[in-house]
Amino acid sequence: MSTESSEQVLDYPLRAPAPLEPPEEWARLRQGCPVAHVRLPSGDQAVLLTRYADVRQVLADPRFTRQLGQEGAAKLSEDGGSVFETEDAASLTEGHERWRRLLHKSFTAKRVSAMQPRIEAMADALIDDMVRQGAPADLVSSLAFPLPVWVICELLGIPDIDRDKLAFWSNAMLNMTQFTREQMQQAQMEFAEYMTAHIAAKRAAPGEDLLSELVAAVDDGHPLTERELMMIGQGILVAGHETTSNTIAKMMAMLLSERSRWEQLVADPSLVRTAVEEALRFDANAGFGLPRFITEEIEVSGQKLPGGTTVVCNMAAANRDEQAYERADTMDLTRSPNPHLTFGVGPHSCVGQALARTELQTTLNVLLRRLPTLALAVPTEELARREGLLIGGLERVPVRW
Amino acid sequence: MRVIVDLEKCCGAGQCVLLAPKVFDQRDDGIVILLDEHPPEALHKAVREAACVCPGAAIKLEDPA
Secondary structure (H helix, E strand, O other): OOOOOOOEEEOOOOOOOOOOOOOOOOHHHHHOOOOOEEEEEEEEEEEEEHHHHHHOOOOOOOOOOOOOOOOOOOOOOOOOOOOOOOHHHHHHHHHHHHHHHHHHHHHHHHHHHHHHHHHHHHHHHHHHHHHHHHEEEEEEHHHHHHHHHHHHHHHHHHHHHHHHHHHHHHHHHHHOOOOHHHHHHHHHHHHHHHHHHHHHHHHOOOOOOOHHHHHHHHHHHHHHHHHHHHHHHHHHHHHOHHHHHHHHHHHHHHHHOHHHHHHHHHOOOOHHHHHHHHHHHOOOOOOOOEEEEEEOOOEOOOOEOHHHHHEEEEEHHHOOOOOOOOOOOOOOOOOOOOOOOOOOOOHOOOOOHHHHHHHHHHHHHHHHHHHOOOOOOHHHOOOOEEEOOOOEOOOOOOOOO | OOOOOOOOOOOOOHHHHHHOOOOEEEEOOOEEEEEEOOOHHHHHHHHHHHHHHOOOOEEEEEEOO
């Protein structure tokens, strides 16, 4: 990576002044330094993009590859053990078209909508428990953390009794700072063993779930291999658990931190759809962003990036670009249309986004119906951020009602 | 209004189906199916929103007003 720029190299991820606030550098970078040099946790350097137009352009351009394991690509974390850098990530990329096509069958808007009543029942059951234990409660451990695992277990036909195990593995496989590389690998191994047995059980006795369907599926004349099935299971867990959990927690924190936002929704629950999109756009703690690697020179924002550059797209910073949004720094629950970049764009945009939207909308609807007096039980400044690799979160969201 | 969809660009996110189910549907593999090339005026707002938020930029509108 070129170091000829005399400009200061920022340490990345950037620090935020408060739990729900964006880093102060975002506005300055968008304004004056759209192609910024940053130092990653590994010590390697990369280029950071923060403008809406640039992030959109890069994510939609296949020359910006996801081959972070390539010679010359920046390592993200110190030990290089993150999900972006493993062999599996590379093989997932190669087989991407095939398994994405298969996954789409489970994630079409219609099929996801059909799951909505089940998701609602799960949210109600979790809130029943939370109410039974009484206020104050932690919205993360009571609802935001378990709900997406329950949904994924349902999708994969995994019995309720194993939900906690799945939640633990998924947490360990994703975490950049809280688990060691050994713990990460241990979790990956245990999960692989579990899934191998589970897949065999589904082969022997298929159910109504996605996994049974995939076991029976024949794509391009070939059935899926054990390894492909395993990778799909892992992909769904890694991509669908922590991301959705953290987003539920942050959405609720944002809505409750300004009383008027929550009251606006209580008064008019028909705003839930646009409120969810706005929470996705407005999230200032969205995590690392999406890394890409180029092997040829490509121009972005009028600057030539040499081959061998690692580029980090910060969608959350781009989502607050004044060039793309009016009053970008205001959370407007009625904002529409809202073409935010939180799920990415182009052929690699999040395959589970319809499911994520349904989980977020359902959670919000159920909370509005069940607990209209819901309020934060601590001042907003006391919410503690949680660092994840794919996406940031909050350790706890204490609430009363 | 005339709706044009680009199957090559479609990434199967399903946003258009959620916003305007009378105009868009999805195949099994997620790719868009255009149900109504000339949607009635009552649906124009939803279709414009679908075109705007499509993550693949796969929906184009002629005479969007």
